[in-house]
Amino acid sequence: MSTATTDNEDVMIVDNNDTALLTSLGDLAEKPLIMLFLRLIGNDTKQNTVLTNAQIIDILQKEFEMDIVYTHELEVEIYLNLLKRFLKDWPQWDEFDFDINILKDQKNIAKMKDMLQSNYGSLKKYLQSMLTAVDPMLKKVIKEVNESTVREPTTTSNDEVAIEVKCTRQQLNELFFRRPHPEQNNTIFNIELPSEKIRLQPVAVQSILNWPGIRISISIPGLMYKREIKMPLKHLLINKKLNYPPPPLQEAKTNYQVRTARMTNHGHVDVKTFYDIIHRIGNGKYRNQDLMDKIWMLSALIKSDLEEAPKYIYSPSSYRQNLSKYPYKRLLCAEVNSDSFSSNNYDLVLEESGIPQLQYHFIRFSDPELEITQDASFLKLECTLCECIFAGAYMFSMIQAHFEFHRGEKDYQCSGCHVVFSMEQLTASKWRHVCDHEPSK
């Protein structure tokens, strides 16, 4: 007979016949090793007898008075695995299993109690001797590891460790605790949802239109245009207690990149033609003043994109431009609100960085015919993050209402000049700021 171990939670089978036995054991029934015996007796399918890590930690704490909180995590991990191993190897399992089950069939509670007590003593003594034997060796290993934990990293390799996490944008903002949380099983993952922050002002339309993931589409006969700011984000989980040097500052080119099917050498239009259409859209008469104001704002934004754009537009074609030279970055983490002691080997932050890029596409562009409609039916707004589309006379107020969901973004810092900006400031200014970063030679 042996015990199997697994990390999965298992079900404890309580046999009604054992109630009398439990009563006769008194306080002893609370001992983790006795509980283990009881689980074995109550369990007819022995293969399913499993121990979780939490149960083994319970044994370490209550039977061997190990103070897990003040013990190095590696040490706990090693003790955990050793104890699993020693438990399996206890030489008296078969004999105990055989004898106790005979007594169980006989419903001989008194003898079962005696047997449990003596085997408890014997198993505990066995485990204690094994733990004592490995202890000096273990202490030496832990000491070496401890001394090497907080110091300059010795390797300069670019080996990247990747973890894949599926969560919402809001969860990501506070996904990692700065240190293992002592009251939440020493986890570094914060699964609580961030609290909603109430704000009085809605996000400005100008900001929304420059928010990464918001797409503007204009579709009229002869012209199909889409505009979006994309910001591919990189995430790096950093333990600030390890003094890693900051990565070298990367610099992006901010000139336009054009992608087009060059083999169709015909079908290029002067950018002015497009500018005029956008201008007319901006000055159109729509159902209400608010719609007129917002569309005027949108047309001014699209016109501003064209200031440095190439002279000709090919059909079809894609235009891209980095909106900043240096990545914007921000540090995401959740504070541990607890007075309990936890490891001070950690100060974790998730560094998120990215360069916003303006992208617009002409899916079709030849002989466009613009007809202004009251509800601006040629125009559509789309939140690609949530896959929802806003159209019609109230599209702007609808997307503003939708944006309450996207609020609460943390501030970004320019990695060139280190100035901090709010998400709303950056989007309102189309991600541009006067950057006084001096390139170091």
Ligand SMILES: [Zn+2]
């Ligand atoms: Zn959305």
Ligand SMILES: [Zn+2]
């Ligand atoms: Zn800057």
